[in-house]
Amino acid sequence: MENAVRYLTQYDPEVGALASAEAKRQQRTLSLIPSENYTSKAVQLALATAYANKYAEGYPYVWSDGSREDRRNGRYYRGQEYTNELERLAIRRALQLFTPDPGEYHANVQPLSGAPANLAVLSAFLKPGDTFLGLALDYGGHLTHGHGVNITGQYYNAVQYRLNDSYELDYDEIRRLAKQHAPKIIFCGATAYPLRISFRQLGAIARETGALLVADIAHICGLCVTGCHEHPFPHADIVTTTTHKLLRGPRAGLIVCKKPYGAAIDRALFPGLQGGPHMNAVAAMAVALKEAMSPDYQRYAGQVVRNAKRLSKLLQEEGFKLMGGRTDNHLLLLDVVGSAGGLGAKDGSWLAKQWETAGIVANKNTIPGDTRPWYPSGVRLGTPAITTIGMIDQDMVHVAEWIIRATRHAENETELRRIRDEIGQFMEQFAFESFYV
Structure with missing residues (x-):
């Protein structure tokens, strides 16, 4: 980061100073927000290439008679020789990583993020006014x-399904709702669900009720493609994801689907929702x-899960209540108000703020029963970022200790500052220069 920031600071001292401060913050705090990560230098350099200058409305192909035709240029601007090659390359890699049979699937790499992809x-x-099923926000x-x-x-008639009393997906209830409401789409996937998702069972429900199954795997895509979690294909018809969480890519979105649905999705994204993609x-x-297809990434995904399981066990031993009772993936959802470990926390928002003073960065999160989303009872944390910088199972002992102390002394600013200093010193052993250009 030093070389890039030095150049930026010479040109724009204000932005350069902010960028430098943000890099230092990241290097001296525990990044436990499960939707954040560190990109490689190569990913950051790609963002700074000449592709930032190019408008590329349209696609590097056109649809003809229901099948994509790659030999024709579907752009609305000229000068697309290398944007077309780049997008085709990204599509090939997405299909290679995400699908069991690339020839039977289609990928769209243009969504600006996960929300536009879902829409x-x-x-x-x-x-x-049409009906679809989706998991309720306060249930993950x-x-x-x-x-x-x-x-x-x-815009739509959204029927929300919920988890059972054990904070588990209730597949019988989802089937009942699907039969009752006859949705055209069933959305599955979550942002705060620590347990495994059975795409097989959800696919059977969708086929039984005539719905399309859309799997939003933004949080677990890296686990799905490495075998650390059940893969949504072939059970799902469509998969959406972001690329900036476990995948460690840019802040962007991705849609992969069975080929018959590709043309409709392409048209819906452009010209329906977006103009030119960010090339x-x-x-x-x-x-x-490409990085996610490497053996190193396979090892990384497995370590993310091992770290999350170790951290969850350590926190449970100290009285923290985990929604679902455990984690099967990369994240933990804590009920900090209703558990002994929370030690009388006012709410998740307050505790997350106190943790930040101690150098522990997590996020407040709703749990079932919460009626005030800005002051929920939960805190969500995960292990993707700290695993990227090199933390392993044994390091979770330190992480858990700091979380426990910061919770017990949440109103003691002197102790919180002491923890922050300890974390800053601990973080010095990790090679952050690997992640900044």
């Missing part, structure tokens, strides 16, 4: 799975997809 899928197959779902404050819950983000995505 594109809904608008491709639903008309306003995402805003774009039909929450009332989101456009997906306003520098597509370049960075292509790099991240």
